[in-house]
Amino acid sequence: MTDAQLRGLIPVVLAVLVRRGADFAAAEDAVQDALVEALRTGALPADAKGWLITVAWRRFLDAARAGAARRRREDVADSDPPPGPVPSADDTLGLYFLCAHPSLTPASAVALTLRAVGGLTTRQIAAAYLVPESTMAQRISRAKKTIAGVRLDKAADVSTVLRVLYLVFNEGYSGDVDLAVEAIRLARQLAAVVDHPEVAGLLALMLLHHARRPARTGKGGGLVPLADQDRDRWDTAMIAEGVRILQTALSRDRLGEFQAQAAVAALHADARTAAETDWVQIVEWYDELARxxxxxxxxxxxxxxxxxxxxxxxxxxxxxxxxxxxxxxxxxxxxxxxxxxxxxxxxxxxxxxxxxxxxxxxxxxxxxxxxxxxxxxxxx
CATH class of the missing domain: 1.25.40 (Serine Threonine Protein Phosphatase 5, Tetratricopeptide repeat)
Known part of the structure; x- marks a missing residue:
């Protein structure tokens, strides 16, 4: 199993533990311990998700029983989880909402999302945001404390989650983590568990913008404006995917901000040269965005x-x-x-x-x- 595949299981496993009654901070620690165990052994069984859930839950129980002074954790530890498979899709979606909780600042929500949903280490997140690891650790720790006790069954607005992912995408690249690529991965994961045209709109927007990335800088690293970019360097396959996703979202007739932004990006991508850009339609889409x-x-x-x-x-x-x-x-x-x-x-x-x-x-x-x-x- 690749590193990306392993990281993709983190939100599912973490959400299962939280759903069973573990508080977020303890569950996150237990999942990280399970990942260390997986990396130490060097091999996972065919049912990697089930193995990680079992190991993480045991780690949580061990920690809960060791903390005898914390009565609530003891109560959770003494009760076995209900038998049968746990539905992971809704739990994963709930985890997105939890990490984008309105009580968190945007910076804390982004950091917690990258840590809990994205599976990045504190060091990687700190490097991406060009801050000391200790500073990022404190930010994540405060975020965990803020949402302590918040349950996954709370209703939330998907737009809050999308805003956090959009913030991640706009950070682009720094350190050893490409946040634009990470945001696209997370948006794909979110689209797999929630059927919402704005989720599709954000994914399309990310793809359409990211497709132009190779042409955004010149040989010396300088910024190249859109009008001067070499369009042969644009990723046409990614553009086609973004347009396809956008068209499906727009066909549902529930227009939102990210769909409108993606429509503007699609019009830029459709022009073979800067001179052929359909600026009249772009103005119309900006009028929609203004509304x-x-x-x-x-x-x-x-x-x-x-x-x-x-x-x-x-x-x-x-x-x-x-x-x-x-x-x-x-x-x-x-x-x-x-x-x-x-x-x-x-x-x-x-x-x-x-x-x-x-x-x-x-x-x-x-x-x-x-x-x-x-x-x-x-x-x-």
Whole structure:
């Protein structure tokens, strides 16, 4: 069994223990002990899930009986689980909801999801988020304490789970864990246990965005904007899968935010060149997104699309209705000013946007844009 397959069993096993009465922290410890045992022996029986559940439950019982001062754990330990197979699908879904509990901060929910559902180690999660392992351990420990006593049978909104997975995906890659790939894996796992068009919409969105990843950076590692990307480097098989999943979701006529975002991504993916992009349809989808969400980022992206569909002056008019303090506002304005034929203002705005950029790749790209315009202006 591969490492990925073994990690895929973690949420199922953990959910079974929690369903049987173990508190989350103790169950998670027991599952980790069972995984260590599996790795130590080097082989698992044909029924790997059943073996892990049995070993993890025994580890939990041992720990519970050793903690005599904790009466609730003793009560659980003295009662055997009901006979017969345990339905794992609903339990796994409940575990997603538990890790995305509204009492947790987004950062804690993401960390706990990666740990409990994704099966990543604390060290791997810390490296991915570029924080010390001790800091991440404390964050996960606090999250476990926050949801102590919360049961899996509590109703929850699937949108909360999707938001957490979307946050994971947007972190991209750092350390030795590719969080974009991890988010896609978790979204596939969620789609297998819950029938919801927005789950499919998020999976389609992830696939459509991830398909463009090979073309997003140049030879020197610099950011390559969508319009300048080599589309031959896009993963066409992944695009086709994303479009297929999206079409099925849209056919159910229960439009949500992630489906609308995926529709925009699909229109970009469908264009053989940047010039062939159907910007009119993209504006229409951003109008749908604006009705579904009050996100100001939608307004910024819509202003860019309007500028492409109806001209830069129309884009600037759409931008003027937004708060200039928004992240990336100056970058969008710079792009539209350049298209409107004002390179001096555009260069200044690119430089301002670079100073406010949140990451090195974006800052370097914006500085290059400013330098390009300034160099062109200084030529005789």
């Amino acid at each position: 579904l969400t009050d996100s100001p980022i939608v307004g910024l992206n819509r202003a860019v699309a309007v500028g492409e569909a109806d001209g830069p002056q129309a884009g600037l008019a759409a931008l003027a209705a937004l708060d200039p303090a928004l992240p990336r506002y100056r970058a969008v304005e710079a792009h539209l000013r350049e298209r409107a034929g004002d390179p001096v203002a555009a260069a200044r705005l690119y430089a301002e946007a670079a100073r406010a950029a949140s990451n090195t790749a974006e800052r370097d790209h914006l500085n290059r844009q400013a330098a390009r315009l300034n160099t062109a202006r200084d030529r005789p």
